[in-house]
Amino acid sequence: MSVIFADRALLSDGWAQDVQISIGTEGSITSITQGCDPRGADWRKPLLIPAMPNLHSHAFQRAFAGLAEAATGKSDSFWTWRHHMYAVSEKLTPETNRDIAAALYIDMLKAGYTQVAEFHYIHNHGSKTGTPGEEMARSILIAAQETGIGITLLPTLYETAGFDDTPLESAQKLFALTPDQLMALFDKLNAEGSADSLNKLGFAFHSLRAVRPESLIHISNHAPSGTPIHIHIAEQEGEVDDCIFARKNRPVAWLYDKLDVNKNWCLIHATHISDAERQQIGKSGAIAGLCPTTEANLGDGLFPIVDYLMEGGAFGIGSDSQVTVDPTQELRLLEYGQRLTKERRATTASEKEVHTGARLWRAATTGGAQACGINTGEIAVGKRADFLALDTSHQLLTERNEDTLLDTLVFCGGTNLISDVMVAGNWTIIDRHHALEDVIEQRAIASMKTLLNDK
Numbered sequence: 001m002s003v004i005f006a007d008r009a010l011l012s013d014g015w016a017q018d019v020q021i022s023i024g025t026e027g028s029i030t031s032i033t034q035g036c037d038p039r040g041a042d043w044r045k046p047l048l049i050p051a052m053p054n055l056h057s058h059a060f061q062r063a064f065a066g067l068a069e070a071a072t073g074k075s076d077s078f079w080t081w082r083h084h085m086y087a088v089s090e091k092l093t094p095e096t097n098r099d100i101a102a103a104l105y106i107d108m109l110k111a112g113y114t115q116v117a118e119f120h121y122i123h124n125h126g127s128k129t130g131t132p133g134e135e136m137a138r139s140i141l142i143a144a145q146e147t148g149i150g151i152t153l154l155p156t157l158y159e160t161a162g163f164d165d166t167p168l169e170s171a172q173k174l175f176a177l178t179p180d181q182l183m184a185l186f187d188k189l190n191a192e193g194s195a196d197s198l199n200k201l202g203f204a205f206h207s208l209r210a211v212r213p214e215s216l217i218h219i220s221n222h223a224p225s226g227t228p229i230h231i232h233i234a235e236q237e238g239e240v241d242d243c244i245f246a247r248k249n250r251p252v253a254w255l256y257d258k259l260d261v262n263k264n265w266c267l268i269h270a271t272h273i274s275d276a277e278r279q280q281i282g283k284s285g286a287i288a289g290l291c292p293t294t295e296a297n298l299g300d301g302l303f304p305i306v307d308y309l310m311e312g313g314a315f316g317i318g319s320d321s322q323v324t325v326d327p328t329q330e331l332r333l334l335e336y337g338q339r340l341t342k343e344r345r346a347t348t349a350s351e352k353e354v355h356t357g358a359r360l361w362r363a364a365t366t367g368g369a370q371a372c373g374i375n376t377g378e379i380a381v382g383k384r385a386d387f388l389a390l391d392t393s394h395q396l397l398t399e400r401n402e403d404t405l406l407d408t409l410v411f412c413g414g415t416n417l418i419s420d421v422m423v424a425g426n427w428t429i430i431d432r433h434h435a436l437e438d439v440i441e442q443r444a445i446a447s448m449k450t451l452l453n454d455k
Contacts, residue, residue, distance in 0.1 A: 027424030056318025093126030
């Protein structure tokens with residue numbers, strides 16, 4: 001057991017002073033005592049807040065972040081961007097994927113993410129065994145284990161290139177698994193002990209256009225109880241139009257009509273939804289998985305977050321394409337997008353929670369934890385001990401108290417305000433430094449050179 005003393009801490013029931021937090025050997029909080037002194041504590045921190053889960057990541061896309069910003073002469077969108085993605089993904093191997101993911105995961109930890117849901121569809125790249133999916137999946141698990149971040153690995157079904165059962169393009173064939181292969185991969189990883197206090201296994205469906213209806217229904221109905229299930233949905237207007245043409249319904253409405261979409265589900269993007277679909281998501285207890293910096297980068301559009309929150313909907317955030325690895329920037333853009341379109345401030349505040357940044361941080365930590373299938377997101381007894389220690393000596397935090405601290409973190413600060421990061425009772429970042437960052441950074445540089453070299 002270890003003990004942390006915090007001068008101030010954001011607990012599940014509000015802010016507290018002079019807090020002693022005891023952590024068991026398995027990494028969960030065993031007790032919280034307020035109004036005590038620091039004697040007997042293993043560590044003393046001036047300010048602790050709950051860490052952020054990252055509910056949507058494609059780690060390999062870090063390799064070409066920034067390389068898809070030149071105009072192609074066409075109407076640039078997600079559909080032109082993905083050709084850059086194909087070009088890099090075709091050259092991936094388990095080793096290069098591991099190196100890029102490990103460096104990315106250190107950056108995530110420094111930014112305050114302590115769990116990452118890896119939406120993993122690069123199954124058959126550089127395989128030496130011929131066993132679908134295993135080597136690439138293990139490369140992700142190795143990267144997470146090496147860096148100390150928690151991971152929710154989501155092997156992803158990818159079957160078709162369109163709603164009309166169009167065969168996969170050449171580059172997409174590397175993403176392909178059959179439903180039986182997907183279930184076999186899940187079962188094998190589970191039997192190997194890939195799920196523990198830091199690791200969680202789930203399923204993902206790439207999108208309605210890329211998965212046959214019968215496959216989606218079969219896997220969803222046979223997933224073990226409590227398994228996280230994620231899907232890209234309603235990301236672009238063209239996808240919505242194609243779904244209406246092929247399936248006579250909008251994507252989210254079709255999904256809810258065919259399946260019991262509940263709190264185990266995470267609907268990634270869900271950008272272009274009707275009022276009825278928005279209300280369906282909120283009432284079902286599912287999580288809206290929002291990735292504002294990627295959605296902005298791709299020109300996707302804005303999720304209707306204001307009405308969604310007013311109706312009690314739950315959400316979390318993800319770094320997705322890795323153009324940005326910073327939860328404060330995701331939350332900032334989520335709010336700023338609404339300010340720009342509605343021409344008013346503090347759009348996501350409520351009568352009970354007037355501090356916009358604080359409200360968004362609390363909602364995203366709990367929603368992200370639910371989407372990742374992990375027992376964290378709050379500082380409370382029984383929860384996994386995932387904390388961020390903020391640097392209160394920084395001038396930006398001068399004379400900030402309680403929720404104004406979170407407002408400042410979200411809207412004015414960022415990773416520069418985070419000094420230490422704890423995952424399941426272990427300090428993975430100490431004084432802004434990861435013990436393996438130099439070694440892993442050099443490996444990632446070498447792997448990126450391999451992937452990006454045109455020769």
